[in-house]
Amino acid sequence: MNSATATIADWRIYPVNSLPVALQRQPDGVEVTWSDARVSLFHHLWLRDNCPCPACVYPVTREQMFEIVDAPDDLSALDAQLDGSGCLAVQWSDGHASLYHPGWLRAHAYDEQSRAEREQQASRPLLWRAEMNQQLAHFDYQEVMTRDDVLLQWLRALRDTGLTQIRNAPTANGSLDGLARRVAFIRESSFGVMFEVQSKVDADSNAYTAFNLPLHTDLPTRELQPGVQFLYCLRNDAEGGDSRFVDGFAVAEELRRLAPDSFDLLTRTPVEFRNKSARNDYRCKAPIIALNEDGSYREIRIANFLRGPFDAPTEVMPALYKAYRLFIQLTREPHLQLNRRLQAGEAWVFDNRRVLHARDAFDPASGERHFQGCYLDRDEWLSRLYVLERQA
Amino acid sequence: MNSATATIADWRIYPVNSLPVALQRQPDGVEVTWSDARVSLFHHLWLRDNCPCPACVYPVTREQMFEIVDAPDDLSALDAQLDGSGCLAVQWSDGHASLYHPGWLRAHAYDEQSRAEREQQASRPLLWRAEMNQQLAHFDYQEVMTRDDVLLQWLRALRDTGLTQIRNAPTANGSLDGLARRVAFIRESSFGVMFEVQSKVDADSNAYTAFNLPLHTDLPTRELQPGVQFLYCLRNDAEGGDSRFVDGFAVAEELRRLAPDSFDLLTRTPVEFRNKSARNDYRCKAPIIALNEDGSYREIRIANFLRGPFDAPTEVMPALYKAYRLFIQLTREPHLQLNRRLQAGEAWVFDNRRVLHARDAFDPASGERHFQGCYLDRDEWLSRLYVLERQA
Numbered sequence: 001m002n003s004a005t006a007t008i009a010d011w012r013i014y015p016v017n018s019l020p021v022a023l024q025r026q027p028d029g030v031e032v033t034w035s036d037a038r039v040s041l042f043h044h045l046w047l048r049d050n051c052p053c054p055a056c057v058y059p060v061t062r063e064q065m066f067e068i069v070d071a072p073d074d075l076s077a078l079d080a081q082l083d084g085s086g087c088l089a090v091q092w093s094d095g096h097a098s099l100y101h102p103g104w105l106r107a108h109a110y111d112e113q114s115r116a117e118r119e120q121q122a123s124r125p126l127l128w129r130a131e132m133n134q135q136l137a138h139f140d141y142q143e144v145m146t147r148d149d150v151l152l153q154w155l156r157a158l159r160d161t162g163l164t165q166i167r168n169a170p171t172a173n174g175s176l177d178g179l180a181r182r183v184a185f186i187r188e189s190s191f192g193v194m195f196e197v198q199s200k201v202d203a204d205s206n207a208y209t210a211f212n213l214p215l216h217t218d219l220p221t222r223e224l225q226p227g228v229q230f231l232y233c234l235r236n237d238a239e240g241g242d243s244r245f246v247d248g249f250a251v252a253e254e255l256r257r258l259a260p261d262s263f264d265l266l267t268r269t270p271v272e273f274r275n276k277s278a279r280n281d282y283r284c285k286a287p288i289i290a291l292n293e294d295g296s297y298r299e300i301r302i303a304n305f306l307r308g309p310f311d312a313p314t315e316v317m318p319a320l321y322k323a324y325r326l327f328i329q330l331t332r333e334p335h336l337q338l339n340r341r342l343q344a345g346e347a348w349v350f351d352n353r354r355v356l357h358a359r360d361a362f363d364p365a366s367g368e369r370h371f372q373g374c375y376l377d378r379d380e381w382l383s384r385l386y387v388l389e390r391q392a
Numbered sequence: 393m394n395s396a397t398a399t400i401a402d403w404r405i406y407p408v409n410s411l412p413v414a415l416q417r418q419p420d421g422v423e424v425t426w427s428d429a430r431v432s433l434f435h436h437l438w439l440r441d442n443c444p445c446p447a448c449v450y451p452v453t454r455e456q457m458f459e460i461v462d463a464p465d466d467l468s469a470l471d472a473q474l475d476g477s478g479c480l481a482v483q484w485s486d487g488h489a490s491l492y493h494p495g496w497l498r499a500h501a502y503d504e505q506s507r508a509e510r511e512q513q514a515s516r517p518l519l520w521r522a523e524m525n526q527q528l529a530h531f532d533y534q535e536v537m538t539r540d541d542v543l544l545q546w547l548r549a550l551r552d553t554g555l556t557q558i559r560n561a562p563t564a565n566g567s568l569d570g571l572a573r574r575v576a577f578i579r580e581s582s583f584g585v586m587f588e589v590q591s592k593v594d595a596d597s598n599a600y601t602a603f604n605l606p607l608h609t610d611l612p613t614r615e616l617q618p619g620v621q622f623l624y625c626l627r628n629d630a631e632g633g634d635s636r637f638v639d640g641f642a643v644a645e646e647l648r649r650l651a652p653d654s655f656d657l658l659t660r661t662p663v664e665f666r667n668k669s670a671r672n673d674y675r676c677k678a679p680i681i682a683l684n685e686d687g688s689y690r691e692i693r694i695a696n697f698l699r700g701p702f703d704a705p706t707e708v709m710p711a712l713y714k715a716y717r718l719f720i721q722l723t724r725e726p727h728l729q730l731n732r733r734l735q736a737g738e739a740w741v742f743d744n745r746r747v748l749h750a751r752d753a754f755d756p757a758s759g760e761r762h763f764q765g766c767y768l769d770r771d772e773w774l775s776r777l778y779v780l781e782r783q784a
Contacts, residue, residue: 011668028710041706045713050701062668063598063697067606068713069720108701110709118703185580190775206455214459222771224616270685276403276454281778282771293662305455309442309500311510314433317502318420321437321460328461379614379674383582386673 004085006101009052009062013390014103019086030080032088032105040109044075047090050108051098125297125354126160127250132338137161141169141345145182152388154349155183155381158228162351163245163338169232169345176232176372179347184380187226189219190280197231197371199364204277206305210364215246215331215356216303218375221275221282225301225353227378232347237367243348244358245338248300251330251356252289255323258330262323267291269320272308273301283308288327299353304328331356342371353378396477398493401444401454405782406495411478422472424480424497432501436467439482442500443490517689517746518552519642524730529553533561533737537574544780546741547575547773550620554743555637555730561624563736568624568764571739576772579618581611582672589623589763591756596669598697602756607638607723607748608695610767613667613674617693617745619770624739629759635740636750637730640692643722643748644681647715650722654715659683661712664700665693675700680719691745696720723748734763745770 004016018038024031029043049068051057056066072094079091086102106114128135137157143150144166157164169175176194180186186193191205200208207213219225231243256263266288275282290298312320330336342348350357352375362369396408410430416423421435441460443449448458464486471483478494498506520527529549535542536558549556561567568586572578578585583597592600599605611617623635648655658680667674682690704712722728734740742749744767754761 010666011670011673043709043713046702046709049713058595058598058601058603060593061595061598061601064699065598065603065697067696067720069717069724108703110703111706115703115705185582188577188580190577190772201452203450203453206450206453206457209450209453211450211457223769274402278403279779281403281775281782283774283778284771304459305457307456310438311500311502311507313507314503317435317438321435321441325461328459332461377615379676380582382675383673386675387671390673 004087004101004103006087006099006104007052007054007057008101008104009057009064010104011062011390012386014101014107016086016103016106018106019102020082020088020105023080023082023088025077025080030077030088030090032109034106038109038111038113040111040114042105042109044077045071047077047098047100048075048092048096050100051096052100052104053098123159125162125249127253128161128163128247129250129336130334130338132161132163132245132247133340136163136165136338138165138167141166141179145179148388148391151182152385152392155385155388158349158351158381159385162247162355164349166347166349167345169347171234171344173234174372176230176347176374179232180230180374180376183384184376187375187377189222189226189375190275190282194372194374197373198369205275210362212361213359214304214328215244215358216305217248217301217356218303218352219275220273220301220303221284221306223284224377225299226375227351227353228349228376228381229352229357230347230349230374230376231342231357232372233342233344234372235344235368235370236342238362238364238369239366240360241362241369242339242341242360244360245350246331246336246356248302248354248356249297250336251327252297252300254330254333254336255327259323259326261319262326263289265316265319265323266327269312269316271301272311273303273306274308275306288324297354300356301353302327302356396479396493396495398479398491398496399444399446399449400493400496401442401449401456402496403454403782404778406493406499408478408495408498410498411494412474412480412497415472415474415480417469417472422469422480422482424501426498430501430503430505432503432506434497434501436469437463439469439490439492440467440484440488442492443488444492445490515551517554517641519645520553520555520639521642521728522726522730524553524555524637524639525732528555528557528730530557530559533558533571537570540780540783543574544777544784547777547780550741550743550773551777554639554747556741558739558741559737561737561739563626565626566764568622568739568766571624572622572766572768575776576768579767579769581614581618581767582667582674586764586766589765590761597667602754604753605751606696606720607636607750608697609640609693609748610695610744611667612665612693612695613676613698615676616769617691618767619743619745620741620768620773621744621749622739622741622766622768623734623749624764625734625736626764627736627760627762628734630754630756630761631758632752633754633761634731634733634752636752637742638723638728638748640694640746640748641689642728643719644689644692646722646725646728647719651715651718653711654718655681657708657711657715658719661704661708663693664703665695665698666700667698680716689746692748693745694719694748
């Protein structure tokens with residue numbers, strides 16, 4: 001069943017789980033009936049657009065050379081046949097010929113059933129509450145560094161729950177660099193490629209003080225919040241400074257249940273976040289709770305200490321404060337929180353666009369506390385995950 | 393008039409162009425009447441939230457320590473007064489006292505008139521067509537590198553028209569690095585911090601071939617397309633390879649005029665872009681024309697050679713191909729295009745989320761062609777622009 005030999009203009013693998021068994025010519029396309037009785041119409045323009053032959057797609061890059069705008073307006077199929085391996089062969093009215101792999105074709109079919117199936121198979125976040133204190137996904141540093149299957153497990157945990165811990169890691173200065181680059185290159189910010197989370201006299205962020213930091217996402221002041229944050233503990237001998245996490249999607253879900261109007265307002269109202277210093281002036285206006293078009297959670301954006309003044313119509317302002325205060329109260333609810341003290345050689349790795357993190361105040365005079373941090377963008381760790389899945 | 397002495401929890405400067413002249417206490421706030429007769433209500437919670445005193449805002453970072461969730465539910469103002477310099481002084485029912493600078497207060501007033509005024513004063517893109525061939529904003533390398541006022545002019549041109557050229561630049565390998573870092577740090581991608589635009593045998597992108605590249609934005613396969621692209625010419629002795637640009641917003645505007653239904657479909661239909669190689673697998677699904685909530689243009693996302701198969705309901709597919717082919721046809725219209733041949737020592741710097749660029753095919757055997765490129769994100773060059781404006 002996997003003997004189909006048409007070119008695939010992709011690096012992913014497309015297994016053949018269902019074969020085309022019949023073709024029906026339509027005025028504007030070819031209708032395929034599959035072995036499981038599904039029926040998919042493929043329009044002529046769609047098929048011509050996706051011809052994988054070496055004249056249409058440059059084989060070295062697997063990127064398209066052909067442009068569908070150059071097809072004639074009256075393009076039609078002179079002939080369409082299934083070959084012995086289940087590939088679809090089309091002869092075009094402009095003289096071109098195309099051959100489509102059945103696994104690829106099925107994976108990209110756009111009939112209602114195929115689209116619904118893809119939608120259903122997409123990964124979804126697993127929301128968590130305080131029980132995460134017992135269920136935290138943790139991974140061994142050496143295993144992550146040396147085994148691709150463990151790396152894949154880790155990245156899937158990050159995708160699904162958004163909060164993971166690495167243990168038994170070296171405590172040499174800069175060890176974080178190797179761990180992060182095991183996944184992808186690091187996203188630089190105005191705070192550097194790697195940042196030192198230490199109390200500084202000339203702090204340009206409250207993160208670089210010994211104060212309590214309330215639950216927040218990092219860099220909500222940038223259009224694209226960093227996707228993953230690493231917080232790597234080299235030394236933690238000071239009193240205080242414990243870590244706190246909360247699943248921002250679970251907080252939003254609680255708000256939706258308790259006060260749907262407040263939830264709705266926070267999904268619709270742009271809030272400006274400001275990261276300002278003598279040398280920088282970042283401003284980003286976006287809602288605190290961002291939803292996808294289907295109503296699922298896209299991201300949470302919040303840091304009280306980086307928030308600019310609310311700017312909303314006068315009549316909306318009281319409701320906005322009600323909603324905001326309710327949201328922040330919920331982030332403080334013990335039944336939603338995970339609390340841990342990080343030890344030297346442990347690192348938090350979490351989805352910064354979903355999981356809020358906080359640090360209790362600490363006493364810099366009581367001992368040394370030295371964390372290093374860095375960011376990777378979501379595109380990068382997802383790309384790594386997808387490539388690992390090709391081999392898995 | 394500028395003698396107001398209240399703290400401002402910001403690094404921007406807020407000139408006093410209108411003074412508060414009267415206060416009216418309301419049940420839920422303080423109503424300010426300004427010297428130009430504008431009336432602004434400030435709710436108690438909003439005012440308390442924005443108290444700039446050193447207990448509420450850490451003076452070193454100018455970031456908030458106080459959280460409005462900690463204000464009592466029944467918070468009210470015991471007293472509100474204007475001082476001699478036009479500052480608003482409020483005594484709170486919980487014992488706290490606040491003082492607000494009139495320039496800051498006016499800049500953040502959220503009455504209908506103030507909000508409309510801010511909306512109107514926001515910068516807007518200046519759309520261009522082929523006449524840009526005569527009107528191209530160009531800047532001298534040495535002036536940009538040494539004069540802050542020229543740097544600010546350049547960044548403003550980039551913001552307004554999205555297409556600029558730097559001339560008289562050094563042609564030593566790596567000179568681009570200094571030019572880019574005059575603005576901000578460089579955004580790394582899977583193609584590196586700086587990329588070499590040369591024909592390569594083992595190309596992982598059609599950009600690294602000698603082929604014609606149709607008009608496109610770079611990295612539409614990433615959630616956040618790079619904000620600014622630098623294309624720096626070190627040598628251009630090969631036949632062919634001329635540059636072409638088109639204002640994507642002008643193309644969209646033309647489409648809106650000619651075929652409103654097609655325009656609408658391209659703003660609503662997510663299209664998947666794929667950057668796939670043996671080592672990477674980036675996927676991003678987003679509309680080709682993205683609008684802001686007010687209908688203004690947000691960004692254009694297009695690269696035919698990085699587009700995945702369209703995935704839309706069967707009944708929508710014919711209209712989607714009509715819209716897509718029309719859009720691409722318009723990008724090819726001479727009356728919308730700028731065409732130039734870059735000389736050694738010249739660099740294009742353009743808004744990659746708006747301005748589409750293309751390269752004609754060239755003959756690598758006819759002479760050397762060596763361009764270097766890099767990206768900066770929009771957050772970075774806007775921050776640089778805002779900081780320069782504080783001093784201007």
